[in-house]
Amino acid sequence: xxxxxxxxxxxxLSAFKYQPIFVLVIISELTLLTIKTKIMKYAFxxxxxxxxxxxxxxxxxxxxxxxxxxxxxxxxxxxxSYEEGTLSLQDEQGRxxxxxxxxxxxxxxxxxxxxxxxxGIYFLQFENKYHIYTKVITKNEExxxxxxxxxxxTFKPTFKVENKKVMFxxxxxxxGVAKVKIYNSLGQLMATTQGKGAVVTKTIDFKNVxxxxxxxxxxxxxxxxxKTVNLG
Numbered sequence: 001x002x003x004x005x006x007x008x009x010x011x012x013l014s015a016f017k018y019q020p021i022f023v024l025v026i027i028s029e030l031t032l033l034t035i036k037t038k039i040m041k042y043a044f045x046x047x048x049x050x051x052x053x054x055x056x057x058x059x060x061x062x063x064x065x066x067x068x069x070x071x072x073x074x075x076x077x078x079x080x081s082y083e084e085g086t087l088s089l090q091d092e093q094g095r096x097x098x099x100x101x102x103x104x105x106x107x108x109x110x111x112x113x114x115x116x117x118x119x120g121i122y123f124l125q126f127e128n129k130y131h132i133y134t135k136v137i138t139k140n141e142e143x144x145x146x147x148x149x150x151x152x153x154t155f156k157p158t159f160k161v162e163n164k165k166v167m168f169x170x171x172x173x174x175x176g177v178a179k180v181k182i183y184n185s186l187g188q189l190m191a192t193t194q195g196k197g198a199v200v201t202k203t204i205d206f207k208n209v210x211x212x213x214x215x216x217x218x219x220x221x222x223x224x225x226x227k228t229v230n231l232g
Contacts, residue, residue, distance in 0.1 A: 065126060067135055069144045072115040078108040078126060085128035092121050114144055131155045157218055159227050164207050166229055170200045176221045185213040206231050
């Protein structure tokens with residue numbers, strides 16, 4: 001319908017002296033519309049792919065974790081998804097009560113005794129270079145419980161360094177603002193930027209700054225990430 005309407009407008013313009021100009025403008029508008037449509041389709045496909053990857057990772061992570069409660073002890077078994085990762089237990093104040101590196105082949109089991117731990121909420125985290133999977137543990141008068149419904153997975157940003165340019169991509173399911181800060185080796189703030197959307201991508205050009213070590217911090221509503229890069 002859009003193309004048909006455009007040709008009808010071209011026919012109506014045949015009596016005008018500046019017909020080629022009007023036709024050029026209309027064709028340009030059609031070209032812009034086509035480009036915008038392609039960009040929107042690409043962005044939509046990118047979001048869908050990201051969501052599908054998230055579902056895939058989530059299912060795989062859940063399949064490779066077994067957390068059970070036996071009396072006042074948490075029994076943990078970890079599969080291959082967390083190869084070269086870490087297991088940690090934190091309380092509500094963020095204090096790390098336990099932390100251990102997982103085996104290189106991904107085979108790992110651990111018994112965590114919470115008999116002397118006070119009542120409250122605890123966070124059991126499995127982390128590798130790609131994501132962090134968190135399970136919520138509650139201890140109350142009735143005993144110790146694993147809250148599977150409140151388990152969540154957080155994807156870490158991916159970084160690529162090339163010719164003094166740092167490119168990163170971050171899955172951002174909440175689509176909130178992701179704030180980025182860049183610091184030099186002295187801790188001085190060098191630049192800030194931000195992004196928004198289901199997937200946040202940025203390219204940071206360091207060509208006008210001295211070689212050395214820089215720290216990139218990314219903050220979303222829920223999470224905080226950082227990456228140290230050496231340039232030069």
